[in-house]
Amino acid sequence: MSEKKLELLSDLQIDALTELVNIGVSQAASSLREMVHSQVHLSVPSVQLVNRARAVEILAQREVKNLIAVHQVFEGDITGRALLIFPETKSLELVRAITGGDLPLEDIIELEQEALAETGNILLNSCLATIANMLHRSLRMSLPEVLRGDATTFFNLAPPPQAGDVVLFLYINFAIRERDISGYIAMIMDLPSLTALTHLLDEFIARTAGELAP
């Protein structure tokens, strides 16, 4: 069933999207590098388009129940929510990686909320902004918010979703200060937004192909 949904985007479109996302995260990586003053590598090995239920299922299968997410809303030609999700286990690790140094546990706990919010903000901004930029479109994005819970919580945030929501599901690997942390970026959007994205992707493909053409 979820596989059918995938048909909404062609292979070519998916490839284009994957490329865009990777450009976005590399932009994020350079932003993080500026902030933490250390080598940061980010990569998105694959992009999947699934429905909401499937997204919940994937997370439930692969990850522990306790998850943490940085949430931002985006508005524009495409509208929806962006979530940077990773297991709560990795949360403190990520904060440690970002803050570097040997901060005491209490400090790490103290910093966790803000540090996650900012880190998530950088990542999501870069991804969304890069995509929007490449697509020659503009998106307005909210400030980040840190959420704790499970996949179900994250994918059923109020207001209730419009019918036919889809989830653009990205796997993301962080490599910061010799720590490898993997997580997910999920973009929840409604069908009109997906349709808009499809068109935008087609334009992008046509443009890119045109540029490549002699």
Place this chain on the structure above:
Amino acid sequence: MIEPRHELLAMTLDTLDTGVAIVDGEHRVVGWNDWLASASDISADAARGKTFAEIFPGKQLDRLNSSISEALNLGASSFLTSSLNRGLLPLRTRAGLPLVHNVSVRPLGRLPYRQCLIQVVDVTGAAHREQILRARQNARYDAVMASAPDIILTLDSFGIIQFANPSALTETGYSQSELIGLPVQQLFDDRGSWEAVWREILEDGKLHRPIDLVAVRKDGSRSYLDVSASRWSDRERIFVTAIFRDVNERHASEETLRNLNQTLERRVAERTQERDRIWQVSRDMLGVASLEGTWISVNPAWTQILGWHPNEILGKTSEWLERPDEGQKTRDGFARLAATNEAENFESSFRSRSGQYRVLSWTAVNVEGLLYCVARDVTDQKRQQEALIRTEEALRQSQKMEAVGQLTGGLAHDFNNLLTGISGSLELLQLRISQGRFKDVDRYITTAQGAANRAASLTHRLLAFSRRQTLDPRATDINRLISDMQVLIKNTIGPMIELQINDAVDLWTTLVDPNQLENALLNLCINARDAMPDGGQISIETTNCSFDAPAAREREVRPGDYVSLTVSDTGTGMTEEVAQRAFDPFYTTKPLGQGTGLGLSMIYGFAKQSGGQVRIESVVGHGTKILLFLPRHYEMERDHDVAMDQPGSARAVAGETVLIVDDEPSIRMLVAEVLAEFGYRAIEAADGSSALRVLQSDTRIDLLVTDVGLPGGMNGRQLADFGRVARPALNVLFITGYAETAVASGDKLGPGMEVIAKPFAMDILTAKIKEMISKK
């Protein structure tokens, strides 16, 4: 000052407790509210038209600039926290203290964005409060954490180490950075135990009791830790602080104890197994019975020996196995056992499955109300014993027969002598009567009578063997007796053997038949000489000795004073077996015919009959010592007839002379008679010693005619040998009625020696003598 479209809006912005700045598309400030002016100490006029980099030179503002760009170009909103962007802007509070702030950057208006809003939020209060709290806490905890000898770890709800105290580093060998972020279960050898501990903590909030875990240090070594832990939470996050105490020492001692216990168990098991094995393999019947004799446990040997299975034995007494006639005896044995704690030994017979009785030798003891019994099957042993007794009986019987045989032989010899004397006398009597020479008749009658008398004397000798001879004990000085015999003994033993006499001064007198003692002494010396064919030394020694009761018992005599006469040699000695039999009548080690075997036996009989004792001490290869003990006598010796007969010594006459030696006078007389017929002169001797004296004198002797078996310990053959010491060319004619094949057998005879068997006809004897003398 902001360019206000509305007075109210401008007023509001300046009144806000938040910093607000507005930048244009070139990142130049177009708005700067009072709060910001106050905090940065830079007025709105000073800020206007400048970028942030220009306003705050030397500050690291890349992140802020990118955020502004993103906002303007992409519509992105950015959040720069004080946590990650410490001291982003050089702001101060009204009191002049550093102002901790968060910054957010957002695009203003609609696409395309011409302006960007930058908000600065004061979080100093919150940050300070936290810092103070943390400092207070840290001061409190750091002291504990840093100095604690135990490992203290704080784990998040996933078991990831978030905090580790200094002891944790030293104890585990990991560095701080290695330990932080490490899943704690990786520290444990047995992850399963840790999982259990972890579940209990998460579910119940704490461990109900300390639990031991085995940790693996970075270097792989193991460490025993006792863990106590409790759960706590902070801002919805769950943490667990766990304290691990080093219990290696305790574990080491427990381990030692456990090892000891294990080895103890093993040793006990081994012992038990050993005991069990003994029980199983013992050839002796082992069993445990109640005091009433009911068998409780028996070992497999019962089945092997008796054929009954344990279930046939157990649960009842062994009455059904006992011999009907022995039942009472066995029951008495068990009753004695039950009554005491002493081990008891008794014998009884049990019936085997095959119906035969096995003789069992029991050893049993009563220990705490149970009878522990061991029975050895001695049936075969008993049979062997009986067989041995029977064999011994048979041996004794055969020895007796042999003795009777020898005795018969001896008797035959003597009787032959007598018969020769009697029949010879009668022959001559007949001759004289036919010649009408009645004058000599009396003489032959007397000779025949003499032979008859000798028969009486033979009886006398037989009685002596059986220690029933008639003795003529007199007070005797043994030293004097020895000195009288010294010459005779010296001559008898020959020059090869040295004679030494050690007579005790003040030797006691003894009551003994001196003739028998002389005989005995000579006999002992001859035996000693025969034991030294290559020469040696004979010692004769006398001493006084007193035996108290134990010494007397040992020597089988009555306690009291004794005179000992010891004859010792340096000869071949005897084996123990020979020494034991030395006193047996007719027992001899000498070749048949060389000794009658009666020598030592007669001495024994004589000594016992005189109230004394004889002992042999002998070592093979070293010599033999015969000790003769004779009881002390309290009277002095009477006058002794010093003038000993020297037969033949006074009658040296020219002409051919024959020495006739025979213990049988009739034979001596007859032979002398025959010789006189032919003109020979005859000298007669009754035994070896008197004959030897003649031979050792200068009396003319042309021929020695001697009986082989002679009384007094020296036989005819020996007499001949000794005679030839003085007279090498001496001719010898042996007369023998006893052992033709031994001494006198042809191949053993040297030149100048002949033998004639008794009884013989006078004319044959005459012919032989004639032949031998004429040969000379």
